[in-house]
Amino acid sequence: MARNLISIELRAALAAWIAMLKERVEQFGRQGTLAIWAIRPIFDLAIAALVYAGGAKDLVPYIVVAMTANSLVWNSIFWVGEILDREREKGTLLSLFLAPCSRLSWLLGFAASGIVETSIAALTVGVAGVLLFDVSFNPNFLTLAVILPAFIASLIGIGLIMSGLGLITKHANELSNVVFPILLILGGAYYPVNQLPEVPRLLAHLLPLGYGFQALSDATLHHASLGDVSDSLLPLIGFAIVLPIIGALLFRALEHAVRRSGELELY
């Protein structure tokens, strides 16, 4: 019975993933949409690199890795966080909630479809780093195999929290635009958070992003082992466990609240 239930959930997630992926690929085919998505982060990278070009040039490789990983953060906030609001705009949200499977299955399926633009954007930033700023990578794949899932799990948690809050605020994109600048300043995409002044550094350590960017940077650029990145990895794993749980619980609570008030499809 339990096996059957898991199978239903997995199939629902797969179906949601394929359906949304088809929609995304169809959109990306139009008028160079994907190309525009891919090129955009290069300009952010260029701005950061030019800031460091007149000072701490040795930080440019870190920026390249952090901005590559920041594509995942962008996806978590602007794609995952806005999924339900987009469905509400399309008028399909109620049908989704009536589907005989858990919310989490189709939500994760939809979330995973953001992989296309995230991968392309990440790849573009990485290649731009090599071609424009002579960054050389020396990755430790074993370490990356541990860091990356932990980082993604943390972001899934953040995405779930954003999805739930988007249901309540009813303007998920506006909410994303409130949250993203906070993650930009405290996340560490533009600088290692350890080098910040005391107050922002302490605040930055309340988020998983700085740990994730630092660990990914060390593992990708300096072939760091699991032991080498333990200072960043251990807190990151903590976030990877706690945030998805908080996200799922909060999403469930907010979803119930919205349904009880009868505002699921209201703007």
Place this chain on the structure above:
Amino acid sequence: MNGRPSKQPILATAGIAPGRFTNQSTWELFSISLAICTATARSYVMRRSAYLVDIIRSPMYPAFYFLTILLAYHVAGRTVVDGYQTLGYLLVGTIGVILWQSNLWASGYAIEQERREGTINSLFLTPASRAAVVSGYALGSVFFTILPNTLVIGALALLMHVQRNVSDPLAVIIAVLALCAATYALGFALAGVFVLSRRANLLANFLQSPIYLLSGMIVPISSLPGPMRCLAEIFPLSAGMHALRQALLAGASLGDIAGDLTRLISLSAVLLVFGLVMLRKVERVAKNGAELDFD
């Protein structure tokens, strides 16, 4: 039966007497355009302030972006940028960011906003000046975006003790006004382009950072690689940023920044003409039956 409908039935459908807009003096046309502009501005502000999250969001991005880049310069160990104190350099840059962002998402996005809300066909049925509607969005953004952002950035400047060196306040005022006009002109030029592209949101998102680079808002133009530097030199906003920095941070007089202002105003005029041409094109496309309300 397959001919295009004439203008008279369209005006009648919109409840407007034929000839109302054809035999009027320039002053009457101006006052009608002004009324359309202010009504659009009022509607823009009311719609944007309907949700609390919209009101909170508006002044957040420029302030947080300013702080992010300021921290990046701090980590990079740079206290001076392009000859100016980093804080002052970035503060003026952030004024540019605010003006550019608000015009990009207001006047630039105006017609697209009508499309997204399903009112673009109604807009094209009315005899209202499209330029007045676009200007209305820009005026609305002055109240909804530019003023709150200016207050927040002004407060940050006071808290951080930004060093000013103003010898000619008139030069500062004219530089700010010219920069406002230039960002409006750029947004106006983009309004038609966005609708015709049918990818306005994507393009607007994409254009933000390249314009920061080309106008010297965040990093000096002198640090750009060769081809980009050449492009930046002729880009109108770069002249505006330079003029404002000189007037606000280097004690320049109106005469000192006259060259920059002339370049800024001339290029802005070109952008306005381009914008008018593009709006006419949008109108032609709409009248030819290409459903602009479709994705």
